[in-house]
Amino acid sequence: MNDLCTKEKILKTARVLFADHGFEGTSVRDIAKIAEVNVASLNYHFSSKENLFKEIVTQGFGECAAEMKAYCSAHNPRLEDAIVHLFQYFLGSSHDLVTRFKILMSVKHSQHFSVGTEDENFGPPGGKIIAEMIAAEAGRPVSQEDMAFALGTLYAHITQVALIHHCLYKNVPMEKYPYRSVEALEKGVRRLTALILADLNTSKV
Amino acid sequence: MNDLCTKEKILKTARVLFADHGFEGTSVRDIAKIAEVNVASLNYHFSSKENLFKEIVTQGFGECAAEMKAYCSAHNPRLEDAIVHLFQYFLGSSHDLVTRFKILMSVKHSQHFSVGTEDENFGPPGGKIIAEMIAAEAGRPVSQEDMAFALGTLYAHITQVALIHHCLYKNVPMEKYPYRSVEALEKGVRRLTALILADLNTSKV
DNA sequence: GTCTATAAATAGATAGAC
């Protein structure tokens, strides 16, 4: 932490605190104290608490979108691997996932961000490219209804499972919950993806 | 609103405000103003803001659990209908669902409630009875891993879909999003339930 | 039970010295 400049310290600390306690539940004094910087430096660097939050959120969304784009370009993966990769990314950046959800559920902040919608920057990361994979790997033309079902079910699954893992099982000994281990969860993601694809292939057009 | 006593006005109003703006984002003054009661009455009836919140949460969880229990006793439904019923209940009480999720994601409040865990009162409503249905309708013995996958996937789907509907599509004209209508979503729930059951029936034991 | 008034703490933001 000591080798980071003040601005970076604030960003790094606030990113976790906003996720853990929410925007209203986090005071600028909390951030300053834990980041070991002066309270006034927050307003100096970000002009307001609201603005600091927006920078953090935009940064998190940008990183996620960029990562998915890079992965797909580099590996040209099949649907199952792309979904698993996104799932793993959610697990690794689960603080951002939590913040994303808190924004979605906040009447105040959901107006400022388009999280959850079809928006290119704030929507489900890689939504378009994942949809193309589904269309390509389905054995037949995919209707709008089928696509909404397939895409919606896959995203719902990986976000929900990553969220539950972050909030309930991240710091719990896995001996008690073997089927909650990352490996088991990943296996479930693959299983569901295969199920959805098989359904698209076999059900009537 | 006028025929309600002060305590009921507070409960009814706070239940929505806590869901929309979160615990920290809602002040007792906001509640008093919208409920059209005096500020001091909140502390008189509930002794503290924290306690008011706990009463609301406990009430919501209790209603949900009781409703599922009553439905299953009365109709002795198959898995698909039970899941759809729970989904419809989530849609109808989506404010409570949002609060439930905010608690789950709050470091502070997740310690006071067991939301999301196997707890009988605060865990996934009807978890045990749904698990029994899955075991009964699967054509073979269901391993712990399979049960976790089936139960987890179904709950993840209906909670996530109900949540997204509440936050994004509840007050939006459905002409633009026909596949986001309640009917279409319900169809998706049935489709996924059938898929999961079929997978349990066909995959190797 | 309901009200007014107020206490006591904390919030975000800023002014000005260095």
Place this chain on the structure above:
DNA sequence: GTCTATCTATTTATAGAC
């Protein structure tokens, strides 16, 4: 850029009259 000190507003909670 960083600090101390402070301003202003808002928070929860309470005391005491009615």
